[in-house]
Amino acid sequence: MATTSSSPSMAIPGQFLGPVSKFQPGPGTHIHESNLYASLLGVVNIAQPAKAPGPVKRLNKIINTQTSPAELPTISVLRAAGSSDKREVLPEVGNVVLCRVIRIMPRQAVVAILICGDTVLEAEWQGLIRVQDVRATEKDRVKIYDSFRPGDIVRAEVISLGDQASYYLSTARNELGVIMATSEAGNTMYPVNWKEYKDPETGLSEPRKVAKPY
Amino acid sequence: MADRRRINGPVGTTIPPIYDDASEKKSEGVKTTRSRPANVIRKMYLKTGVTPSASGSAYLEIESSGNGGSGLKLSCSVHGPRALPRSTPFSPHIILSTHVKFAPFATKQRRGYIRDPIERDLGTHLEAALRGSIIADRWPKSGVDIIISIVEGEQDRETSKAQGIEAWDTMNALSGCITVASAALADAGIDCVDTVAGGVAALVQDAGDDAAPSIVVDPIPSEHEKVLAACCIAYLPTRQEVTNLWFKGDLPASDMDLYSQLVEKGIQASKSANWVLVDCLNETVG
Numbered sequence: 001m002a003t004t005s006s007s008p009s010m011a012i013p014g015q016f017l018g019p020v021s022k023f024q025p026g027p028g029t030h031i032h033e034s035n036l037y038a039s040l041l042g043v044v045n046i047a048q049p050a051k052a053p054g055p056v057k058r059l060n061k062i063i064n065t066q067t068s069p070a071e072l073p074t075i076s077v078l079r080a081a082g083s084s085d086k087r088e089v090l091p092e093v094g095n096v097v098l099c100r101v102i103r104i105m106p107r108q109a110v111v112a113i114l115i116c117g118d119t120v121l122e123a124e125w126q127g128l129i130r131v132q133d134v135r136a137t138e139k140d141r142v143k144i145y146d147s148f149r150p151g152d153i154v155r156a157e158v159i160s161l162g163d164q165a166s167y168y169l170s171t172a173r174n175e176l177g178v179i180m181a182t183s184e185a186g187n188t189m190y191p192v193n194w195k196e197y198k199d200p201e202t203g204l205s206e207p208r209k210v211a212k213p214y
Numbered sequence: 215m216a217d218r219r220r221i222n223g224p225v226g227t228t229i230p231p232i233y234d235d236a237s238e239k240k241s242e243g244v245k246t247t248r249s250r251p252a253n254v255i256r257k258m259y260l261k262t263g264v265t266p267s268a269s270g271s272a273y274l275e276i277e278s279s280g281n282g283g284s285g286l287k288l289s290c291s292v293h294g295p296r297a298l299p300r301s302t303p304f305s306p307h308i309i310l311s312t313h314v315k316f317a318p319f320a321t322k323q324r325r326g327y328i329r330d331p332i333e334r335d336l337g338t339h340l341e342a343a344l345r346g347s348i349i350a351d352r353w354p355k356s357g358v359d360i361i362i363s364i365v366e367g368e369q370d371r372e373t374s375k376a377q378g379i380e381a382w383d384t385m386n387a388l389s390g391c392i393t394v395a396s397a398a399l400a401d402a403g404i405d406c407v408d409t410v411a412g413g414v415a416a417l418v419q420d421a422g423d424d425a426a427p428s429i430v431v432d433p434i435p436s437e438h439e440k441v442l443a444a445c446c447i448a449y450l451p452t453r454q455e456v457t458n459l460w461f462k463g464d465l466p467a468s469d470m471d472l473y474s475q476l477v478e479k480g481i482q483a484s485k486s487a488n489w490v491l492v493d494c495l496n497e498t499v500g
Binding site for chain 1: 303349408495500
């Protein structure tokens with residue numbers, strides 16, 4: 001793994017990585033007195049920033065190509081892949097998560113967050129989709145029973161850390177919503193349009209807030 | 215204390231086999247003295263990843279004193295970060311909970327299944343020591359459980375109790391707990407500022423009229439005539455910070471410096487233990 005002359009390739013908590021002037025802090029590091037130290041046990045990863053666009057061929061404009069602070073390489077410590085990849089992540093605001101609906105109530109749906117980003121979560125995090133976060137339009141006329149049912153798999157986005165029991169999630173975008181649903185007869189349904197799933201065997205449709213397939 | 219959930223052994227103490235050597239060869243006065251230099255700690259064996267079902271785990275073994283005593287053997291497992299129970303109020307940082315338990319067979323005098331005050335004490339000190347090293351606000355609304363099981367307690371607890379020096383063994387146990395918990399936390403992937411290790415230093419008085427009290431590191435109480443005071447330190451080497459300091463005993467009023475000297479030696483002991491810890495973690499990673 002390519003490393004600069006001063007930063008190590010493996011790190012233990014408390015190991016010095018580099019000064020703040022040379023690197024941006026990434027996950028698994030912390031800053032103390034203008035220096036970056038590792039806070040996890042694992043391999044050091046240095047991500048080069050996205051290349052700034054080269055000088056544009058414009059005769060009458062000078063583009064500033066100096067390295068701005070946002071273009072320092074990001075140094076992070078990732079847990080070694082050999083330890084069966086058990087790194088637990090926490091759902092953070094802005095993450096897209098997959099969850100299963102557990103309970104529906106008149107003004108909210110309670111879900112269990114299963115996958116955050118690409119990581120299958122080990123801990124039992126609970127989430128809440130409130131009625132005003134189901135859709136972006138006509139928020140006052142949403143019916144939870146017509147948007148989710150218990151057992152559906154939903155793709156949602158974390159909007160807030162929430163209260164003591166659950167995270168707050170939102171499905172108010174086209175690509176968020178129910179991605180897998182089972183009909184009352186017990187068959188897996190396929191989506192028809194943004195608000196319906198159809199059972200192929202019985203031919204009946206059920207209302208859901210459907211996620212737009214990629 | 216009727217414990218109906220388990221199949222229990224016989225109620226009350228069981229008598230371990232007593233061998234001839236122990237009672238006949240050792241007369242009351244014969245006691246081995248400390249063989250190590252005053253600044254050297256005992257050899258340790260530390261390994262991480264011993265419990266596959268836990269998020270992180272570690273095992274520590276400290277060699278025995280050699281005069282028929284047993285060494286210290288600790289097993290630590292860390293579960294977390296996990297979601298807090300619903301009833302817990304919102305917390306913007308991780309909630310640490312520590313449990314230290316002597317196994318019933320760990321000491322010569324059989325212990326009970328229920329935590330006694332010594333174990334609670336160890337748990338509280340351990341939590342204080344680790345709290346200084348965990349970066350708590352990276353994990354809001356989460357909890358981490360650290361469970362330490364002392365599989366073999368140090369040395370011959372029968373002699374300790376008889377000589378009234380039981381308290382000093384607890385110090386050694388605490389320093390072992392801190393080191394092993396630190397290794398298990400690093401194995402579990404919980405953000406820590408630094409690797410914290412525990413060390414014990416004691417002011418002891420050896421037999422002999424001309425012996426002045428001296429400070430030794432990693433003491434074994436039965437090797438000395440009398441232990442006057444001891445202190446257990448949890449130290450962060452990179453930041454040079456002490457996260458927990460537990461001091462017990464009486465210092466003679468004649469020497470004002472003794473307290474700071476004792477703490478200095480404790481920090482030295484902790485640094486020595488930290489070398490073992492760093493070595494072990496480097497082996498785990500690379």
